Amino acid sequence: MADLWQEAMDHAVAVARKAGEIVRDALHNDMKVLCKSSSVDLVTKTDQKVEQLIIDSVKEKFPKHGFIGEESVAAGEPCVLSDNPTWIVDPVDGTTNFVHGYPFVAVCIGFAVNKTLEFGVVYSCIEDKMYMARRGKGAFCNGEPLHVSDQKEINQSIIATEFGSNRDPEVVDRIFSNMRKILCLPLHGMRGAGSAAINMCLVASGCVEAYYEIGIHCWDIAAAAVIVEEAGGVLMDFEGGPMDLMSRRIIAANNKTIAEKIVKEIKAYPAVRDDAPLQTKQ
Numbered sequence: 233m234a235d236l237w238q239e240a241m242d243h244a245v246a247v248a249r250k251a252g253e254i255v256r257d258a259l260h261n262d263m264k265v266l267c268k269s270s271s272v273d274l275v276t277k278t279d280q281k282v283e284q285l286i287i288d289s290v291k292e293k294f295p296k297h298g299f300i301g302e303e304s305v306a307a308g309e310p311c312v313l314s315d316n317p318t319w320i321v322d323p324v325d326g327t328t329n330f331v332h333g334y335p336f337v338a339v340c341i342g343f344a345v346n347k348t349l350e351f352g353v354v355y356s357c358i359e360d361k362m363y364m365a366r367r368g369k370g371a372f373c374n375g376e377p378l379h380v381s382d383q384k385e386i387n388q389s390i391i392a393t394e395f396g397s398n399r400d401p402e403v404v405d406r407i408f409s410n411m412r413k414i415l416c417l418p419l420h421g422m423r424g425a426g427s428a429a430i431n432m433c434l435v436a437s438g439c440v441e442a443y444y445e446i447g448i449h450c451w452d453i454a455a456a457a458v459i460v461e462e463a464g465g466v467l468m469d470f471e472g473g474p475m476d477l478m479s480r481r482i483i484a485a486n487n488k489t490i491a492e493k494i495v496k497e498i499k500a501y502p503a504v505r506d507d508a509p510l511q512t513k514q
């Protein structure tokens with residue numbers, strides 16, 4: 233049977249590649265950096281330009297589809313996942329990396345129907361790595377199949393996480409306290425690429441056993457979530473249940489054993505849901 237969403241996925245790959253070219257070119261030009269929720273939550277003209285390019289091209293081809301885009305939400309658009317086919321876009325995941333020329337920056341396009349993620353495309357454009365996965369059809373990077381690591385011992389693992397963009401000292405203390413617990417298991421190491429999506433693609437690639445973070449948004453993780461699952465990995469909430477895309481927290485791991493070990497060690501702290509009414513986000 234023909235795959236209903238193959239055309240959409242092909243379009244996502246093509247537009248992600250084009251977007252990646254724009255991001256790469258912009259690295260060599262002067263960039264204007266603006267702040268969003270805080271002085272460390274950055275946005276550039278490139279984020280906005282690339283998101284517009286993706287939205288315009290998708291609207292032309294699939295006029296009935298919906299969008300959730302990082303910069304559109306920042307500009308006041310709603311962040312609600314309906315049953316309608318929805319493109320979930322982060323034009324530049326790793327904006328801080330991009331601003332500093334730190335070479336892990338990804339264009340992320342996830343696609344959900346009936347609230348189920350159907351495919352994901354993550355283009356790590358400085359490395360020129362095109363990660364993609366279609367539900368039920370496997371995960372690939374530049375055409376090569378991806379598989380998670382088969383490691384079951386957390387103390388023989390590398391775990392990735394991030395500091396995020398909240399510099400409230402209480403939140404920073406909790407981040408360090410969680411990292412301390414995990415690191416002292418002890419682990420082989422902790423890493424962070426500065427892009428949630430690339431961290432997750434590294435889990436899918438088998439060189440990092442797990443990634444966890446509180447404070448990410450649905451557009452940071454939607455595309456890579458399909459890639460992790462299709463590479464054989466698991467997505468878990470901090471309570472041990474299935475990942476909730478809108479909850480602002482995620483554990484992506486090579487297997488349940490490692491994910492549950494992380495659940496046992498770390499403590500969640502509140503983050504306002506992505507789909508919370510606008511007034512509660514102020």
Ligand code: IPD
Pocket residue numbers: 302322324325326327328394395396397425426427428429445447448449452
């Ligand atoms: C951020 C990156 C970062 C993560 C933050 C995200 P952005 O996304 O993924 O690694 O720590 O939580 O918000 O703002 O660069 O698209």
